[in-house]
Amino acid sequence: xxxxxxxxxxxxxxxxxxxxxxxxAWIEFIRVISNGSDPRITPTRVRAARGAPDAGRGDGS
Amino acid sequence: MSNxxxxxxAARLIADRVRDLxxxxxxxxxxxxxxxxxxxxxxxxxxxxxxxxxxxxxxxAKALEMDPALLMRIALDQAVGVTAAKAITDIFGxxxxxNERGWLTELREVSDNTDPRLTARSRAxxxxxxxx
Numbered sequence: 001x002x003x004x005x006x007x008x009x010x011x012x013x014x015x016x017x018x019x020x021x022x023x024x025a026w027i028e029f030i031r032v033i034s035n036g037s038d039p040r041i042t043p044t045r046v047r048a049a050r051g052a053p054d055a056g057r058g059d060g061s
Numbered sequence: 062m063s064n065x066x067x068x069x070x071a072a073r074l075i076a077d078r079v080r081d082l083x084x085x086x087x088x089x090x091x092x093x094x095x096x097x098x099x100x101x102x103x104x105x106x107x108x109x110x111x112x113x114x115x116x117x118x119x120x121x122a123k124a125l126e127m128d129p130a131l132l133m134r135i136a137l138d139q140a141v142g143v144t145a146a147k148a149i150t151d152i153f154g155x156x157x158x159x160n161e162r163g164w165l166t167e168l169r170e171v172s173d174n175t176d177p178r179l180t181a182r183s184r185a186x187x188x189x190x191x192x193x
Contacts, residue, residue, distance in 0.1 A: 016154030
């Protein structure tokens with residue numbers, strides 16, 4: 001991390017604008033439910049979250 | 062003296078980080094590391110007497126050992142207000158933290174890059190993960 005130049009961190013595929021609308025929605029929802037705490041990635045959370053995308057497929061609920 | 066920024070997310074987060082680091086760094090050391098000449102600056106930021114100077118976000122985040130994108134996001138809300146901050150991020154994009162980048166990577170992996178929608182059931186699953 002540089003202290004000399006401010007660089008906005010970017011998402012893996014590029015900038016925020018390059019994220020899909022769905023990906024923005026996921027990130028914004030995580031921010032809301034985590035109360036802006038920027039939750040770390042832990043093995044427990046990753047295991048628990050694995051079902052979330054699958055749960056979102058299908059019937060448009 | 063009033064505390065116009067008392068209990069803002071930025072003030073609370075800074076207080077939390079100062080407390081978390083207190084076994085290794087004093088507030089004065091954090092202030093110096095962030096480039097503040099006033100050794101009491103961390104107290105002023107924690108209490109909400111002062112707002113976070115946006116030009117110090119990178120060095121302050123480093124001193125507080127936290128992600129600069131998160132600090133910038135909430136410092137922007139504090140500095141210009143939530144509505145103006147939203148207008149700025151609508152145009153320039155919202156800073157994405159390292160953790161968020163990681164969550165996006167996980168999302169893409171587990172969904173086989175199918176760009177899944179965030180549905181009501183997805184939300185419920187995420188609430189379970191983050192305990193809310």
